[in-house]
Amino acid sequence: MNASTALYTDRYEYTMLDGALRDGTAERSCVFELFSRRLSGGRRFGVVAGTGRLISLLRNFRFDEAELRLLKDHRVVSDETLTFLENYRFTGRISGYREGELYFPGSPILTIESTFAEAVILETLALSVLNHDSAVATAAARMSIAAGDRPLAEMGARRAQEEAAVAASRAAYIVGFGATSNLEAQRRWGIPTMGTAAHAWTLLHDSEEDAFRSQIANNGVDTTLLVDTYDITTGVQTAIRVAGTNLGGVRLDSGDLPTVAQATREQLDSLGAVNTKITVTSDLDEYAIAALAASPVDAYGVGTSVVTGSGYPTASMVYKLVARQGTDGGWVGVAKASQDKSSMGGRKAAFRTLEYGKATSELVIVSDGFEQVATAAAVPDARALQVTFAEGGDFDSQYEGPAGVELARAHHARVREELPVRGLALSKSDPAIPTVYRDAED
Amino acid sequence: MNASTALYTDRYEYTMLDGALRDGTAERSCVFELFSRRLSGGRRFGVVAGTGRLISLLRNFRFDEAELRLLKDHRVVSDETLTFLENYRFTGRISGYREGELYFPGSPILTIESTFAEAVILETLALSVLNHDSAVATAAARMSIAAGDRPLAEMGARRAQEEAAVAASRAAYIVGFGATSNLEAQRRWGIPTMGTAAHAWTLLHDSEEDAFRSQIANNGVDTTLLVDTYDITTGVQTAIRVAGTNLGGVRLDSGDLPTVAQATREQLDSLGAVNTKITVTSDLDEYAIAALAASPVDAYGVGTSVVTGSGYPTASMVYKLVARQGTDGGWVGVAKASQDKSSMGGRKAAFRTLEYGKATSELVIVSDGFEQVATAAAVPDARALQVTFAEGGDFDSQYEGPAGVELARAHHARVREELPVRGLALSKSDPAIPTVYRDAED
Structure with missing residues (x-):
């Protein structure tokens, strides 16, 4: 350097x-x-x-x-x-x-x-x-204000030039994001990283159930399962059947989030997984985050909009x-x-x-x-x-x-x-x- | 590397x-x-x-x-x-x-x-x-189409993360930009660089005339003088008085460009500087470039909009x-x-x-x-x-x-x-x- x-x-x-x-x-x-x-x-x-x-x-x-x-x-x-x-x-x-x-x-x-x-x-x-x-930082601070006490993670590396992405992780962390997906940002600036699995993980396996079983075997039951590769309701059902009601979290990466988050919370609760957290990650910006304030969402993952300054x-x-x-x-x-x-x-x-x-x-x-x-x-x-x-x-x-x-x-x-x-x-x-x-x- | x-x-x-x-x-x-x-x-x-x-x-x-x-x-x-x-x-x-x-x-x-x-x-x-x-590259290609045969230079380094700026110069050059202001892009990718003076150059000197005289003494009469630090009409007049009618070019970095370009062309012609070129550089994007197609502009310098993908x-x-x-x-x-x-x-x-x-x-x-x-x-x-x-x-x-x-x-x-x-x-x-x-x- x-x-x-x-x-x-x-x-x-x-x-x-x-x-x-x-x-x-x-x-x-x-x-x-x-x-x-x-x-x-x-x-x-x-x-x-x-x-x-x-x-x-x-x-x-x-x-x-x-x-x-x-x-x-x-x-x-x-x-x-x-x-x-x-x-x-x-x-x-x-x-x-x-x-x-x-x-x-x-x-x-x-x-x-x-x-x-x-x-x-x-x-x-x-x-x-x-x-x-x-x-x-300015865009990220607005997201942090909109998110209130709910944790925010930055995961926009793929939508920014590779070095700009590292600088963006750093800027987002300074104004209140709690983590990043970007390992280089962790190495260079000490920012905590997070992340479990992409859709490719589910597609790689012969079934969604196989993918979930393997992830839990490898990462433990407090991992977060991505449940929207095929059908969310089926995904959530499979997740709890495989993991039990102590599953750490599920991630939603598509669909109309207020609706989907509500339905998923109800489904999780009805299955007894009342402590399983919901992370949403689909096309969020400060306005979408604010619109989810009343929804049963536990954490946000923000990509494109934060690394590109939200407009x-x-x-x-x-x-x-x-x-x-x-x-x-x-x-x-x-x-x-x-x-x-x-x-x-x-x-x-x-x-x-x-x-x-x-x-x-x-x-x-x-x-x-x-x-x-x-x-x-x-x-x-x-x-x-x-x-x-x-x-x-x-x-x-x-x-x-x-x-x-x-x-x-x-x-x-x-x-x-x-x-x-x-x-x-x-x-x-x-x-x-x-x-x-x-x-x-x- | x-x-x-x-x-x-x-x-x-x-x-x-x-x-x-x-x-x-x-x-x-x-x-x-x-x-x-x-x-x-x-x-x-x-x-x-x-x-x-x-x-x-x-x-x-x-x-x-x-x-x-x-x-x-x-x-x-x-x-x-x-x-x-x-x-x-x-x-x-x-x-x-x-x-x-x-x-x-x-x-x-x-x-x-x-x-x-x-x-x-x-x-x-x-x-x-x-x-x-x-x-x-996609935004820059649209600018290149809008500019037609007129040369385009990329000068957006200051509006992009320092490494992203180098990658942006490269992408713009690939789709038809002829030059960049960015020296690192020249070193790394062989892209021709250009650029003469900022407003600071004029402000550094005791008068605009002093600044122009010094620039011409140093860079020759075919340089481009930035004429809008104070008043454009006075700036153009001073430029030609100092440089003579063989002045290479003037640069306009502010104002309503179609109007200002037209007035500047007429002024230059009336002073006999019929070959002095006009470069415009103020907040251009593909739409502004297209809107200048009928204006007497010889070259464009594009900053923010090209390095940020024009929206x-x-x-x-x-x-x-x-x-x-x-x-x-x-x-x-x-x-x-x-x-x-x-x-x-x-x-x-x-x-x-x-x-x-x-x-x-x-x-x-x-x-x-x-x-x-x-x-x-x-x-x-x-x-x-x-x-x-x-x-x-x-x-x-x-x-x-x-x-x-x-x-x-x-x-x-x-x-x-x-x-x-x-x-x-x-x-x-x-x-x-x-x-x-x-x-x-x-």
Whole structure:
């Protein structure tokens, strides 16, 4: 896992670096900000995810022979720039929202402070990781809210690119999913895995009964049997005949789930299997989960919709230059004015104001330069949202690896409690809280 | 790139393997089939992509110490199964549609013939790769059709997980995109890269004019200037004042593109820059591209929509057991009957019937066992759709690496010519051709 990540970039970043080294602007101190202008799909909140992955990937953002050769062979940059890259190491400061934190339009999710040269080439990698992982985490958090206390498992690997699937398992776990089907996610991030049998298991055997008998012999009576390969009623009957009333669970993967779950519960109860659990796994998303709230379902398995962000497979975060040193060495807030794509110049400090423990606003205090413009003490009844991930090029390892995932999961559970009731609804609307900008000078 | 891929799997595959080794069914000869019941989004065709990647990943599907330890530590399988896996090597046959080929509902995209034990654990990896890459390729092919002869570049890396982005660049290139912004895609798959400057380039400098001057000094007058950081009309005027009328191009990344493109063309022409090209890059998808057909646009850059499959980020391919040896050694076609998720048992041979060079149907001939049931000679006026990717565990290397990408790109260009006119429309409808099943005995 220490391959160089320096080519997960768009070519134009190197073209800009090349030009800036030539014209002298490369050394200008800059503040880049990663933020989102809006929440996708009329959602009430977003969840930041991917930060722990990004930190590890940034550690490996360096130029070995293979990377330099690619840039040379395709004349991406000049020889002078190759020399600069050979010695490249990010030495600046990165701060931002903790993984698992909620975000809203304009939240300064990540702030990168360094020379232009050091920061400009991190754009694509930072956005790839945070846009993907946050899109999954946001959708998954809505599913977790809809599921309430019932356990949720992520099983969407087959519907996502193989590496994206591992990142998706991780993001879903951070916001409350309890397990994944994906073994690579367990290996890499320590996420518990689950899973018993597919339809192929039943089809492989000469009869459904043979398949059930074998599964119970191998996995014990507390296993979960998949009962819908042929006919669900027959499947349930066979399952209890073979396993007895102590069968752990049955899984339903097709049909109109509220109807089927109800009928299956009644059948199980009538057979005396009152403790046998029902897991449903067919085409679930946050709306289907919510619609099953009153049904006798014990656990959910979610596939496609969680790994694809339930209709919004990417967040709309962007990476923008918001402040830089001017010719005189002083700070200049900068912003583009493009139609519908304007940005707000200046460095930002962010706070979540709270009343009785519930969020009331996303307070963003704007100044020009590098300095931390406001501290938590300066804003009473508010929580400071930014922490430091890297200082002088040293990355803070506490956010990385499986430990970082657990930290993010705990943080998310804590801050989701701050969501006002209107933030929990699934319907499309405005963000749960407004973003309020204040000038540091005020 | 030779890390083991054996844990890109769902846990239940190993649970089934474990049970099958215990009850003796693991050695049954099986035919698994990867297919899609439908085309997402009322599209008229799908494009198979990812095959070349999959072959390379399957080569590395093996169990080293780390994989065995994970399976042992989490008690996924028994010690006997660990011993089996230690020696695992796929020794069967894999055949299917060539990369770049079109597919339709029921097309037998991939057929895996081996023992149950060898094939059951390949499900997730095969689906992850083909579902993702085919979703991107299918969306990208529609964009390529909409763009006609105008060049298309993929620049969506920032809106996809970092590894998924590389796979997406590859899939888009196979179906007709000419370039990508993604340097890793160039390194790994040989895809040409492009890109000049972002808004940060302009904001970094003291004025737009400074930024343009520097870019031209560094990249020459045939570069493309991004002119919408502040005001497009002023930007274009500055661009031509600085570069002269031989400026290579301008890029528009915001605004109502048909209007802005028209105004920019008129302005460029009035300034004498009649050969300066216009590239547009703002929120394009196949519909926006089609809507610009009559506009004076020279090239398109597509981001989010292509890497996320333009509304359908995953194909709906599934991996199903369709035939197996029975207790007597004879073949049994198997199929599940689950509501809305039924499958068709039996091994399939697939042909595209043609009339005057245009496709008229997807002919699928169904039999029970391992034997190739029909050859091209048996079906006149048709093209046989399946080739062999692996035989006796030997993978055919011609489909891998950059050479495989070029092969797939050429194949796609050829077979897209077979699409009947109704297959080219963007609106939602039925598949361009019907899928016709025929029994091998008939």
